Amino acid sequence: MISDKSIQERHFPTTTCFGCGPANPSGMHVRSYRADDDTVVGSFTPGPDHGNGLGLVHGGVISTVLDCHSGAVVFQAAIDRGWFSEHSMVAPFVTAGFDVSFLRPTPLGPSLDLWAHIEQLTEQQVITNAELRFDGKTRVSMRSIWKRLNPR
Structure with a gap:
């Protein structure tokens, strides 16, 4: 069952991430909701300033949206397993790379509809698959690698 509040709003209400931070007044406010233990869903409505000048969504904006949406499933999995507390000031994982x-x-x-799923999960690395869909068709897919952040 989908909660009223997104993963970002429940666990990270003061985060100022440009893509998904609830506390960033200039951000894109990507919102992700748990569909099941390893999957999150959501939606994003691009505005006029998210365009490429040709009536389409800019590829960098799409990459940011999918990166943030993938992060939601990673962070939720880390919280569920006790690897991270949402009250910590340090992110449990960071994007190590992605292929769009x-x-x-x-x-x-x-x-636009968003979907992200965990493909592989260990305490040191998470691999996700994400899609941006419209009109019943996948428009963009992303495979991401997230690495555990070990501050030095």
Whole structure:
């Protein structure tokens, strides 16, 4: 069952991340909701300033949206397993890299569906798969590698 509050709003209400930080007044406010233990869903409605000048969503904006949405499933899994407390000031994992495939143009304006799922999970590394969908079709897919942050 989907909660009223997103993962970002429940666990990270003071975060100022440009993509998903609830406390960033200029951010994109990506919101992710648990679908099951290893999957999150959400939506994003791109505004006029998210475009590429040709009526489509800019690829960098899409990459940011999917990176943040993937982070939600990673952070939720880390919290569920006791690897991280949302009250900590240090993120449990950081993006180590991602591969994005732009499969179809993504229209600027309508609400876009987001999906992310954990492919592989260890205490040191998480691999996720994410998709941005519109009109029943996957427009963009992303495979991300997240590494455990070990502050020095």
